[in-house]
Amino acid sequence: MLLPALDWHPQPRLEPLHLDWLARSGVEVAVLRLDRIDPLISGNKWFKLLHHLRAAHRGGAAGVMSLGGAHSNHLHALAAAGRRFGFATVGLLRGHSLDTPTVLDLKAFGMTLHWLGYEGYRRRHDEGFWTPWRSQYPELWAVPEGGAGLPGAQGCMSWVACARDQLAALGWADYHGWWLACGTGTSLAGLVLAEAGQRKVHGVLAVPQGHGVSQNVENIVRAAGLADPLYELLDGSRGGFGQVDADLSTFIETTQAIELEPLYTGKALMLLKAQVEAGAFEPGTRLIFVHTGGLQGRRGFQ
Numbered sequence: 601m602l603l604p605a606l607d608w609h610p611q612p613r614l615e616p617l618h619l620d621w622l623a624r625s626g627v628e629v630a631v632l633r634l635d636r637i638d639p640l641i642s643g644n645k646w647f648k649l650l651h652h653l654r655a656a657h658r659g660g661a662a663g664v665m666s667l668g669g670a671h672s673n674h675l676h677a678l679a680a681a682g683r684r685f686g687f688a689t690v691g692l693l694r695g696h697s698l699d700t701p702t703v704l705d706l707k708a709f710g711m712t713l714h715w716l717g718y719e720g721y722r723r724r725h726d727e728g729f730w731t732p733w734r735s736q737y738p739e740l741w742a743v744p745e746g747g748a749g750l751p752g753a754q755g756c757m758s759w760v761a762c763a764r765d766q767l768a769a770l771g772w773a774d775y776h777g778w779w780l781a782c783g784t785g786t787s788l789a790g791l792v793l794a795e796a797g798q799r800k801v802h803g804v805l806a807v808p809q810g811h812g813v814s815q816n817v818e819n820i821v822r823a824a825g826l827a828d829p830l831y832e833l834l835d836g837s838r839g840g841f842g843q844v845d846a847d848l849s850t851f852i853e854t855t856q857a858i859e860l861e862p863l864y865t866g867k868a869l870m871l872l873k874a875q876v877e878a879g880a881f882e883p884g885t886r887l888i889f890v891h892t893g894g895l896q897g898r899r900g901f902q
């Protein structure tokens with residue numbers, strides 16, 4: 601049943617982040633803890649799924665099928681939600697059968713898995729890709745990889761109201777902007793839409809420039825009809841998606857105030873440190889860092 605899932609509205613907590621390099625610069629950061637919304641369902645992926653689940657429910661579907669890799673945070677959130685709320689899930693995986701910690705969880709959550717190989721996975725954008733899967737699983741709704749597009753972004757818009765509701769408890773009268781990691785930029789686009797030009801959204805690319813992130817953000821912003829989006833994209837990929845160097849590992853290990861993983865949140869906070877130390881923000885600046893989750897996928901790197 602999809603309905604119970606649609607009635608779940610987790611409110612991520614906004615918590616102050618205390619780090620010496622922030623204190624030295626007079627920049628204040630609060631963290632929106634998407635990683636802590638639930639013991640099993642973690643991170644931005646739940647929010648990106650929400651409007652797709654609504655569409656699935658409206659379409660009369662009994663469950664959802666989607667795509668991802670063997671460490672996919674997206675499939676993990678989907679499978680966990682299926683388990684929690686009692687709807688069927690099917691995962692189409694990149695590559696060949698491999699029991700990563702993520703895959704073992706997917707199986708434990710009851711997701712049905714199909715391995716597409718690398719070539720088969722590459723065809724996921726082809727016309728007709730879903731046709732055989734729709735005939736095999738006529739009762740399931742197909743969700744694009746990662747919960748992309750305008751529906752994905754719309755699910756992330758609620759973060760702005762959620763954070764604003766918690767400012768007073770933090771002793772903040774206001775804030776100046778957002779800081780978060782970007783894969784496709786869909787989550788960033790959700791913040792950009794919700795801020796509607798009021799505050800700047802700084803996105804740190806986990807995938808090097810040229811992978812279509814700015815195009816994706818522009819497409820979403822245009823589809824939503826927003827005229828003056830206020831955001832910037834910074835390259836924090838450090839040599840490529842999944843590239844982990846010694847400086848990054850050391851940064852994550854020594855930043856004990858908050859748990860980070862190396863693909864997204866670690867790179868995003870590390871670039872914030874560099875920018876803060878380079879004087880990019882005046883003392884008194886208040887930023888909200890979105891902890892987009894991903895800690896489950898980290899197990900594959902240890």
Ligand SMILES: *Cc1c(COP(=O)(O)O)cnc(C)c1O
Binds near residue numbers: 786895
């Ligand atoms: C998927 C993911 C992102 C990227 O989200 P986009 O909406 O694709 O930009 C960032 N952080 C984590 C932990 C993720 O799993």
